[in-house]
Amino acid sequence: MSKISLQSIEKSFGETPVLKQVSLDIEEGEFVTLVGPSGCGKSTLLRILSGLEQADAGRVSIGGMNVTDVRPAERNLAMVFQSYALYPHLSVADNMMTPLRMRDLPMWGRLPMIGPLLARDTYRVMQGQVREVAETLKITPLLDRKPGQLSGGQRQRVALGRAMVRQPVAFLMDEPLSNLDAALRVHMRAELSELHRRLKTTFVYVTHDQAEALTMSDRMAVMMHGNILQVGPPDEIYANPNCLEVARFIGSPAINTFAAEIQSDGHLALIGTTLSLVQPLTRAPVTVGIRPEHLFLSPTGRFQGHVRYRENLGSDVFLHLDVEGAQQPVVLRANPAQAAQVTLRNRVCFDLEPDKVLLFQSTGERLPCALATREVA
Ligand SMILES: Nc1ncnc2c1ncn2[C@@H]1O[C@H](COP(=O)(O)OP(=O)(O)O)[C@@H](O)[C@H]1O
Ligand SMILES: [Mg+2]
Incomplete structure (x- = not known):
């Protein structure tokens, strides 16, 4: 019903194209992430979806309605920013009620002191809605506090509640967790996933x-230089x-890549x-990609290298x-x-899982070709 559709969105700032014909369909209730390196156009695309930015070309639709020229407030989307932008002088409850006051009250109902008296019934409904959201987010005990009395994670939750x-x-x-410390960030990831499961509302996350x-x-959706x-x-x-660009961007430690050749x-x-190979290819230079978990130590391994560094993460x-012939250290x-x-600096033998090896053309496109799982003599 509320499917979101971005069609052939283009945007330039001055002479610089920032989005080049970007299209993306998001189903109702999906959690979709726009992910890519800094400067690739993620925020611009999200702002175009929200209506805060105007595209040069293309079409935005929500629930089958073309909203390309509809003002942000009328798109009924909630933007949660990296900086929470809570009002410091208002309580958590009042912060959360602000969007309802703006939407549901006439001007006189928003007057300080007297407004709540004149629009008593509307206030009661709004307070109920705020309490309900506070329960969902488990922030009921915080409702009377001011933002200054909250931790980073709590402020994050209040900002969400307000939305x-x-x-x-x-x-x-848009990068809502980037101001939090590492431990809290990991915790909030789990919380956001859980919240999404309960709300079943569409999340578009940059x-x-x-x-x-x-x-x-x-x-x-993996974005780079203005493209998905x-x-x-x-x-x-x-x-x-x-x-190859996607292979290198996704995964940590990064995928190993090797310049290689089809003989x-x-x-x-x-x-x-x-x-x-499963099917012989025509002679060409290629790039081979192998993730660290698809390489393994083996006394009979066909490759060898010297241990330069041990990165100990405890579990792994x-x-x-x-490795002689490799352009950079190989991570296993x-x-x-x-x-x-x-032992550091010692020689080890290793091998690879053939069915996990990825091949790319020298231009970076994936080659739909696999290694044979057994060597042909
Ligand atoms: N208002 C603006 N005026 C000029 N250039 C901008 C503006 N907003 C963004 N840009 C440029 O557009 C590119 C994409 O920006 P942005 O969408 O913020 O990237 P991301 O969110 O992926 O880091 C960047 O090169 C950025 O400098
Ligand atoms: Mg950004």
Whole structure:
């Protein structure tokens, strides 16, 4: 019903194109994340959706209605910003009631002191709505406090509450967690996911943090230099990136990439080893991508390197290896027991999971081709 549709959106600032024919459909109730590096146009696209910014070309529709020329206030979307912009002199309850006062009360009803007396019934309804949202967000005990008496996470929740009282068709959030410290950010991710599950309202969420996008979204749209490169569920994008830029942006530590070559026999030459492909390809330079968890230590491994650095995360250890023929250190995920066996600067042998290897053309497009799981003699 309230499907959101962005069609061929274009936007330039001066001579600089910032959005180049961007299209995206968001289903009702979905949690969709726009994720990409800083400056790629995420905020601009969200502002165009909200109506705060005007596109140069293209069409925005909500629930089948063309809203391209509809003012922000009439789109019934709630924007939650990075800075919470709460009124410091108002209580939490009054902060949350503000959007209702603006929408539901005539001018005289908004007068201080006398307004609540004149519009008593409307106030009672609004107070009920505020209490209900406060219950949902578990901030009822905070209703009488001022924003200055709240922690960062609590302020975040109040800002959300203020957006929720209007029952918008969608919440638009632009990097709402980036002002919080690391631990709280992780906690708020879980809270936002949980809130989305309970509300079942559409969330459009902007972040430069790929981990945030991976953990929270139903679908993510990966943006770079004014384009959406790929849209899909996090697992799908992580496992099946459609180009090298997406593969490199999503995942931490980043995917390993190697300049390699399809040989004249149609198979792949990768750092000194020939690997069989399911289907031989024509001779060409290619880029090979392998995620750290798809490499493993093995005494009989076909590759070898010297341990340059052990990145110990407790549950996993990422070994950084200097490998002859590789342009940069190769990162391999090991379990702590395995990692305990290796010594810095020592030589280790490793191998790869052939069905997890990704191939890309030298231009960056994904090659729809897989490695054979067994070597052809
Ligand atoms: N009002 C503006 N005037 C001029 N340039 C802008 C304006 N807003 C954004 N830009 C530029 O547009 C590009 C995209 O910005 P933005 O959408 O904020 O990116 P993101 O949110 O992905 O970091 C950036 O290069 C930015 O400098
Ligand atoms: Mg931004």
